[in-house]
Amino acid sequence: xxxxxxxxxxxxxxxxxxxxxxxxxxxxxxxxxxxxxxxxxxxxxxxxxxxxxxxxxxxxxxxxxxxxxxxxxxxxxxxxxxxxxxxxxxxxxxxxxxxxxxxxxxxxxxxxxxxxxxxxxxxxxxxxxxxxxxxx
Numbered sequence: 001x002x003x004x005x006x007x008x009x010x011x012x013x014x015x016x017x018x019x020x021x022x023x024x025x026x027x028x029x030x031x032x033x034x035x036x037x038x039x040x041x042x043x044x045x046x047x048x049x050x051x052x053x054x055x056x057x058x059x060x061x062x063x064x065x066x067x068x069x070x071x072x073x074x075x076x077x078x079x080x081x082x083x084x085x086x087x088x089x090x091x092x093x094x095x096x097x098x099x100x101x102x103x104x105x106x107x108x109x110x111x112x113x114x115x116x117x118x119x120x121x122x123x124x125x126x127x128x129x130x131x132x133x134x135x136x
Contacts, residue, residue, distance in 0.1 A: 012124065020123025022133045034119045041112030044087075044105055051089035051101040052080025062101050063091035 020031060052063055063080040080101075082089045087109055089101040100106075126133070 013120070015127050016120040016124035018123070019125070019127030019133075020119055023123055023126045024133075026119065026122065030119050033115055037112040037115040041109060041116060044109040044112060048087040048089050048102045048105050048109060049082050049084065051105070052082055052091065063099075 020026065020034065063078045078091050078093045080089070080091055087106060091099045091101065
């Protein structure tokens with residue numbers, strides 16, 4: 001049952017991409033921006049997902065295993081948490097304190113996401129309004 005939404009998403013994405021490429025009013029720099037923002041958004045997402053991992057140097061982990069000073073950042077045990085969508089990486093302590101690890105990268109991800117979704121929506125709109133323009 002999970003393959004059906006994926007398949008529908010791929011078909012809608014393919015039609016939107018074809019509509020974007022066939023849209024007569026969009027300048028070429030918009031198309032170029034879409035093709036650059038997709039891989040850069042994926043790299044930004046990867047940076048956010050790995051922000052809480054201390055794979056190279058565990059002693060310099062972004063989520064320290066013990067509090068730096070009692071009551072400064074958080075008390076008790078800490079855990080690094082990443083959520084895939086919306087992308088967010090943060091540390092959470094036992095007392096409920098939350099510390100965001102990559103707020104700048106989250107903003108950059110949403111910029112790239114908007115730079116991808118808005119032109120593709122325009123392409124989908126064009127493909128649905130003029131389906132014959134896709135038959136080149």
